[in-house]
Amino acid sequence: MNESPAIDVRDLTKVFGRFTAVDRISFAVAPGDIFGFLGPNGAGKSTTIRMLCGLLASTSGTALVGGYDINREPDRVRQRIGYMSQRFSLYRDLTVAENLAFFGGVYGLSRGALRDRAADVLRLAGLSGIESARTGTLSGAIQQRLALACAILHAPPILFLDEPTSGVDPVSRRAFWELIQDLAARGTTVLITTHFLDEAEFCAHIGLISAGRLVALDTPAAVKSGVAEDVFELQVDDLFSSAERLKGIPSILGTACFGPRLHAYCPRGAATEQSLTATLGAAGIPVTALHSVPMSLEDAFMRLVAPAAALPGSPV
Amino acid sequence: MNATGPDARAPNAAPGMPRSLWAGSLHRTAVLLRKELIQVLRDRALIGLLIFAPVIQLVVMGFAVTTDIKDIGLAVRDNDRSAQSREYVRTLAASGYFRIIATTGSETTDDRLLVSGAVGLVLVIPADFSARLLAGRSVTVQALADGADSNFAVNGINYLYQATRLYSERLVAPRRADLARIQGVHLPSVTVQPRAWYNPNLTSRNFFVPGLMGMLLLVTTMIVTSMALVKEREEGTMEQLIVTPLRPLEIIAGKLLPFVAIGAVEITLALIVMRLVFQVPFEGSYALLYLASGVFLLTTLGLGLFISTLVHTQQQAMMAAAFFVMMPFILLSGFVFPIENMPLVIQHVAAFIPLKYYLIIIRGLFLKGTGLPELWPPLLVLLLWGLGILSLAVLKFHKRLD
Structure with missing residues (x-):
């Protein structure tokens, strides 16, 4: 890597009581890369992503996200990341447009910029025309694409996606991955967790995590031949x-x-x-x-x- | 740090970097506030809970909550059955406090009347009632009271005393006049001439209804605030909120301000109900009422926020509010029981209940027309309480999940 990495994780550790959920994990993701974080449920994928997004404090170790330390400059990190959580986390009682206006607004988008970006991300996600629908009434696959649209509304250079494809049918999963590859092609760095190993083929690099430890870290082909x-x-x-x-x-x-x-x-x-x-x-x-x-x-x-x-x- | 190469379609001039720190903060708070208002206005059940329920409760409870005791069932066992004893019972009836039932038969039925709650008092007039009075001697009647409801019994006995004294005075008065006229003897006596200021008819409703308003304001704003934040956590939207650049204080401001507005609406509606339905006098300044209520809201919203930082579900929030706040507040604030009657230790405990100070203020405003010169000490206590609990809640409110 000749550029400085978009995400640089160093000995990141999270201990809950007597349980070590994430155990001294280190890896780096190059800008524009799709990094797949793979492992079974409970392996520590979500805990790692939550620490990187500033949702959880790390017990020890640290990480640079977009060049900023997650523990020392969380506000600068937040401005540069998009996050899509495992659970659907938009407001169900608001319409699509109201959700977009809210999340765009808190990232400081002006009214004009918001209108342009909202139209852009909805078109990108193939959701144009649903602006006035109540979010809670949409199907699971559409909610998931809408959540992604919301996460990229402020054009974050780095995107964290926590199990975005769980609970989604195979056709929608494929469409979703095309969307992610599209984003990466435009320069967005993507860190995505999944427990579907077949999805690793879409990733430039993967990290395999088991019981809080990283057991492999390479390209999918190299992991196999290793x-x-x-x-x-x-x-x-x-x-x-x-x-x-x-x-x-x-x-x-x-x-x-x-x-x-x-x-x-x-x-x-x-x-x-x-x-x-x-x-x-x-x-x-x-x-x-x-x-x-x-x-x-x-x-x-x-x-x-x-x-x-x-x-x-x-x-x- | 452009090595990360932002999305080519990103609007220029980094969207999240506003012109100044303050402008950015105000903008984010306004965006959150807008979202909260849309959600609150869209939630019909919540609007009902916040606006209509308190008004209905105020009306219903305003009629129900009164300690004025009337129509106490009084069973009279007249063993004398003379003109004098009948006159005595008529005097009792004329007082307006009693509903009189004559009782005959065996004395064991008296007990049954009290046990069944059919009457609150039993009066036994001895057989020598008229004989002793005519002989110019004093006579004792017996009163049995249902002491299970002590407040009721005490009041009933007091009314009985008053009515009996009146009857007794009437017997003595001609003799006293004779003594003065014929023998020149004057009997000294002291008479109290009562005048109840601020509430001339001693209507207990005038005392309770303003308190009820304070109580309802506390309950609605505190519970709804505590649930509003926990709801975000329960539904997973808090996670998304935390990863945004919203700062903790901005989240709190955006969450609490709608309830300040709702509190103001509640006070106004309560005021209308109290003046129109109950004709409670209002002697003080309306501006001071709104100011004091605003200060009190700091406490209720702060408590709500504080509870939300301690619990994980809306149900727990409800339980914590009901058990740890409402119970002690109702019992120890002087809302029902006068603080002056409590043991000294409990009085010290009551001194920590903010509702006590708000009640002092609003009762003063409604009935006495007190102003800032008298009301600043409780107002100051209320302000300190509000700022204290709000600061504590803000400190406890982390922008983290753990």
């Missing part, structure tokens, strides 16, 4: 008992259930489709089909989060 293992997809009759028995085989590091199939992880280059079929045959484990498959981000995440013992569970 796990030095091969993946074999197995079709078996009894998923759970097979998964248990596979653990006993020395060349298999771990397993994970992917729908009706089982993924087995072996050290890179240690096994081929033929050798593994032979090994399983010798161990008396019935396998209908066995294929080598490329490592997905889900695989990588499973291996990074639980390297000791991957539980047969649904992917995150």
Whole structure:
């Protein structure tokens, strides 16, 4: 990175009582980048984003957002960020236009600038014409796009989106991501959290967080190739008992259930489709089909989060 | 710090950087105020709660809250049944305080009359009533009172005393006149000639209704303020509010000012009801009433804000307001029970209740026409209280979620 980063997080930590929600996290996001913050529910994603937005005070460590320290100059940070929270947080009893007028107003937009910007963001979000609707009566997908429109009303150079796509149908999710990529192309830095790992493909860089710790930080491709293992997809009759028995085989590091199939992880280059079929045959484990498959981000995440013992569970 | 390359479509001249600090602050407060007003005016239930409920309560409770006791049930057991005893009972009836029921039968029925609440007093006239009076001797009647309702019993016995003294005076008067005329003997006596200033008929309503106004002002503004802020937290909109450049003081000002306006409307409506419906006199200055009420609002809004910083749900806010503020305020402010009658320790506690001072002020304004020279000490206490609780609330109100 030859430019100074838009977001620069250094050893950020948050402790609630005896529970460490975020544990010495450090990362940097370049201007205009889309940074995906991925991990299961409760991993510390929202807590991190809330500290960066000035909603929570950090226990230790700090971060520079837009060049300003979140603890020492929160007001300057606020002026430069847009934030969309996990819960819909516009006023339901106000109309779309009233919500836009309020949020534009508190950011200091003049009446004329507000009118232009409101029209712009509504067009961008594909919501032109709904200005007089009561916000509470809109559908979930429209509310979510409206919340984004509101968050970018004051043209913040940095945007924080906390699980914006949870509870939204797949078509709307895709449309939403196109909107975000559009914003990034115009120079906005975006930090987005999600628990949908497939959405990581839209991000330039990702950070994987588990139990408050950052377990991987790179481009999606590099995160996948960073796990030095091969993946074999197995079709078996009894998923759970097979998964248990596979653990006993020395060349298999771990397993994970992917729908009706089982993924087995072996050290890179240690096994081929033929050798593994032979090994399983010798161990008396019935396998209908066995294929080598490329490592997905889900695989990588499973291996990074639980390297000791991957539980047969649904992917995150 | 342009390395972050703001959105190409951003309006120039960084939108959030206003010309001066003050102008920016005023602008943000005005924007918030506008939003609050739209929300309050759109919330019909809230408007009903704030404007109509207090007026209706004032009317209903104004009629109900009165300690003037009339029509006390008085059962009379006349064991004498003479012209004298009947005359005595007639005198009692003429006082206007009693509803008289003659009782015969066994004495155990007296007890039942008191227990059932059919009467509040039982008067027993002895069989030798007329005989002793005619002989020029004194006689004692017995009064049994239902002491369970002590206020009622005390008042009833007092009225009985007064009416009996009147009857007794009437018996003595001709003798006294004879003594003076024939024998030149004068009996010394002291007579009280009462004149109740400020409230000549001692109408308790004139005393209670202004207090009721203070009470209603406290309840409505405090509860609604505490709920207004907690509502933002409950609905998740507080999160969005915190990430904006709004400063804590701006949020507080924007949240509280609409309720100042509503408080002013409430006072005006209450004033109209009191003057027109209850014909409560108003001797003081209206300007002073609004000034004192404005100062009192500092306290009620400050308490509401303070409560909102302590609780997490609107329900908790309601409970805290009802239990920790309203109960002690109603009981210890002198709204119902005179503070002078309380034990000294409790009087010291009552000194911390701001409603006490507001009641002193408005009762003075309504009935006595007191002015600033007399009212500045309670006004000052009220002001200190208001500024104190408001500052405390502002200090506790952080722009954070935790």
